[in-house]
Amino acid sequence: MADAILLSDRGLIEITGAEATEFLHNLVTNDIRSLAGRETRFAALLTPQGKIICDFFVYREQGAEGDRLLLDCPLALTAELLRRFERYRLRSKVAFADLSAAHEIVAYLDGAAPEESVVAAAPDPRSPKLGWRAIMRKGTSAARGDRDIYEAMRIAAGVPDGLVDFDYGGVFPHEANMDRLSGLDFKKGCYVGQEVVSRMQHRTTVRKRVSRFTSRSAAPAQGSQVFIGGVDIGVTGSHAGADGLAFIRIDRLCELLDAGHTAEAAGVALDFDSQS
Incomplete structure (x- = not known):
């Protein structure tokens, strides 16, 4: 079995x-x-x-x-x-x-x-x-x-749990990675909220997502604020060992990483997945 x-x-x-x-x-x-x-x-x-x-x-x-x-x-x-x-x-x-x-x-x-x-x-x-x-x-x-x-x-697998990694009632499907997790059908026609989902699909980028990170020491506790270059970009969710998920502004993350800054939460440096 x-x-x-x-x-x-x-x-x-x-x-x-x-x-x-x-x-x-x-x-x-x-x-x-x-x-x-x-x-x-x-x-x-x-x-x-x-x-x-x-x-x-x-x-x-x-x-x-x-x-x-x-x-x-x-x-x-x-x-x-x-x-x-x-x-x-x-x-x-x-x-x-x-x-x-x-x-x-x-x-x-x-x-x-x-x-x-x-x-x-x-x-x-x-x-x-x-x-x-x-x-x-x-x-x-x-x-x-x-x-x-x-x-x-x-x-x-980069799969968020809505009870710990994002707030039900507060995020769009793309932000919870449903577009990457076979949770959205863009050909089926109308459903509740479909017009908003369709507009987000046709944007060049999604500004916020639940993203994977690896911490350089013990992972920060759930609910820790994520900063990069002094800018608050999100909050950590669940973690297992050094790996975890965080709901973040990926547009700000990429911008500040390119400027040479390092993300951190609760004083711990975080390396985010390249596909965030």
């Missing part, structure tokens, strides 16, 4: 009904209509201003009387996400349920498909480094891996 790591901070929402797929497809940043079995899509629900309310993974089970969609989402945001869906439901033939109490989310980092009995499973679409994700019924998984290993792999 693949090394299984329980992601205890994840919840599960179910959307069912004759119009379930159309309902979600018309709301979120990725294509749900073409979603097939043994696949999951990374997507987000945005505000009309284009900022991320919540990101999640969508699984789809097709049925003759309507589809069943399962959303692997942050446990802390399940109630808010359900409230938002209810607001948008209007006359759509859909129903929602919070299945978090009876299910759990498990990550398999060795790249092999899980051998355990799963409700749904698929490769993590954000990065091959993150292996497979699976939805399990509680009590059926033998997950016993070290969560710190998952966090280290997530950080190495």
